[in-house]
Amino acid sequence: MKHISDPISTTHAGRIRAGDHLCLPFASEAEQREVVSAYIADGLRRGERVLYFADRTRPDAIDAWLGPRGVDGALAIARGQLDVRPAGDGAFDPADVVVGIRDAVRDARAAGFQGLRLTGEMSWALRGEPGTVRLHQYESGVASTVVDSGDLAAVCQYDERLFARAELPALLARHAGVVRIDPLHDDRRLRIVPTYSPRGLRIGGVVDDATSAPLAAALAQAAGWPAADPRLVLDLAELDFIDVAGIRALVRFAESLAPGRRVVVHRMPATMRRVLTLVDWPLEASDEPPCP
Structure with missing residues (x-):
């Protein structure tokens, strides 16, 4: 399966920093796992808090993703550095989530972390009523929060096998670029x-x-x-x-x-x-x- 056309900017997973609002378009679970685990592991090593909105991935799978990268995900969860949350149901409200992200940035600062990394599986928008409008609202809110915060990085995960190809270019355009796996x-x-x-x-x-x-x-x-x-x-x-x-x-x-x-x-x-x-x-x- 071909990826949709990339925006101009491409950032590798190990080079993401605060202020980046990026998109991960992926076409296989292997690609998702490799990119996201690198992004999470890098943030944990840098002393940042990581907030993961899981939709199609089991929350306990995130710990297994991190093991091969030498990171103890269970320990990070226990000490509050890694927070895996369900993305919600069909009533998922983008405005509420954006407010929650802003609160999470404030809480990360108060807890002494170096910043906050956010990543979420955007397939939540495909449940319930058609969610394209909600999704654009969510992406706009995240983009403005990243710009205003200074301590936040965000990677939005889009499974290309689920989203209509005609919709993806406009959604990707709301990001500064795409993230890809680090070269070997x-x-x-x-x-x-x-x-x-x-x-x-x-x-x-x-x-x-x-x-x-x-x-x-x-x-x-x-x-x-x-x-x-x-x-x-x-x-x-x-x-x-x-x-x-x-x-x-x-x-x-x-x-x-x-x-x-x-x-x-x-x-x-x-x-x-x-x-x-x-x-x-x-x-x-x-x-x-x-x-x-």
């Missing part, structure tokens, strides 16, 4: 970013002797992802150069996967395709662009 590696030569629909990696820049180690590390991490889809898709559209050693690393990685799993390379550079043909290395290629 990002320096001046090589950038590797997880993708979710389908599951895989987007690799850009240069793969050579200097960058083969981070590529191998990212591939090893990807190999450990749950295999709901037997394919692991590598999108090479942004790859500027790869040497023979880099191609060999990709082939060896593909050969090391568990039986039934396979690597599919999307938008393979022509030079790489020629090398594979010459040496007869088996690596599945596809010219079909993957979903971002």
